[in-house]
Amino acid sequence: MHEQSKIPTVRNLDGVYYRVVRDGNHVSRCFSDLSESEQDMIMEKYDAEQLRRLCRCLCISLRQIGDALDLVGDE
Numbered sequence: 001m002h003e004q005s006k007i008p009t010v011r012n013l014d015g016v017y018y019r020v021v022r023d024g025n026h027v028s029r030c031f032s033d034l035s036e037s038e039q040d041m042i043m044e045k046y047d048a049e050q051l052r053r054l055c056r057c058l059c060i061s062l063r064q065i066g067d068a069l070d071l072v073g074d075e
Contacts, residue, residue: 016054
């Protein structure tokens with residue numbers, strides 16, 4: 001499948017932004033709005049502490065979304 005078709009809908013949910021190229025233009029996109037390969041390219045450059053910080057930011061965002069929508073996962 002072509003990389004462009006794997007790019008998620010822009011939702012700006014996690015607040016962890018990166019500069020990427022979309023249609024020839026540099027744009028800021030949240031980590032969760034990047035393709036899996038873009039996420040992989042970012043994470044492969046990170047050391048353990050940077051990965052922990054990214055995980056914490058994503059967990060905070062996930063918690064805020066769950067709290068705002070009163071969501072609880074099934075056990």
